Amino acid sequence: MSAPAPSRFRVVPRDAAVRRRGASLLFGLAWAGSLVAMWFAASYTAAPRLAKADANRVQAERELAIVRGELRNLRQRESTLTRSDQISRAANAEVQDALAERDEEIAALRADVAFYERLVGSTSQRKGLSVHVAEFAPEAGGTWRYQIMLTQTLNRGAISQGQMRFAVEGVREGKLAAVQWDELHQQRSAPGQTYSFRYFQQLDGNVMLPPGFTPQRVKVTLNGGDAAVEQAFDWKTATAAGGK
Template sequence: MSAPAPSRFRIVPRDAAVRRRGTSLLFALVWTVGVGAAWWAASHTAAPRLAKADAARANAEREVKALQSELSGLRQRESTLSRSDQISRAANAEVQEALAERDEEIAALRADIAFFERLVGSTSQRKGLTVHVAEFVPEAGGTWRYQIMLTQTVNRGAISQGQMRFTVEGVRAGKLAAVQWDELHQQRSAPAQAYSFRYFQQLDGNVMLPPDFTPQRVKVSLHGEDAAVEQALDWKTATAAGGK
């Protein structure tokens, strides 16, 4: 006789099923309460901290903006001060240069005054229009730089006016020769050099001597309304004076 087939149904006592359902409901209730408690704790704990963090971040941003503005102002001030310092240095350099020029002018004026005092002093001999000194200095390219000082002390209130030319005399090709004003300036009808002074005046310029010419003396001619002077000076003396 075969064994009976197992039944698909199971008989459960009613009290056990009720207890199991109650346990499930209790567990769900506890979980719900736990989740609610966690949410409440998070909302009352994290939310204030988040608000404080937002406030701190806003304060930090304001401080950063203030520092950036201050830094920009400091950079602008530094740029302005740097530019002002450059301008001050440039102005100071210009002042120093101007002072140096004025010192040179003062020194030149003092030299002129000393020369004038010697020229018109009580013990000096008064002279009419004359060539006080002539100086010749060689330059690069074969030219000669000349400086000729004219003076007059006879009439201290008069103005001497006129024109100056000079001729250089010497030897060319074994013969006596004279290099005239036009040849010295290498042009035809070279204009004479004008002068106008009360006590003294220095005339200067450049001339060219022929390469085969040996100078010996310079003859200066002065032609004015009230005077005509021709004066010869030794070339060696003139070049020695120019080389001092």
């Protein structure tokens, strides 16, 4: 005879089951309480730190804004100083150029004074209106640049006024010829060059010599209200003085 099969059910006393459920409930409540306690503890501990960190962040943002403002001011100041330095350099260059021009003017005035002193010095002979020097120099375009110095030392209070013309004499096609003022300027009825001075004056200009013409001398004519002067200069001497 076989043994009876064991039963799937076990009889548990009611009091033991109740105690087991109560223990589980108490364990769950204790676990939840511990979580709540831990949350309160963490909040109590972290809240001051979070508040401090937030205050530090706000302070850092304020300081960053101040630093950025100072940086903008410094950049603006640097730009202003750079511009000011450029302006100062440009102004200084202009001053240097102006001083160089003044130095040239002073040197020219000193040369004029020295020239005048030689003209009216105690040992120099006083002369009326005359051509002190005539100089000619060739230019790249085939023209001739002239500089003619007029002087007057006889009457220091008088003002000499009038017109200056000159003609260049030489040889053309094997014959003596003279190139007059109009032909030199390639203009009909070309006006003379006006002069007006008390002691001396330099007249400048350009003329064109015709092709095939060999100059030998230049004849300068001065026509004023109270004087008429005609002087001739050797062309080689005039061109040597003019830098040829």
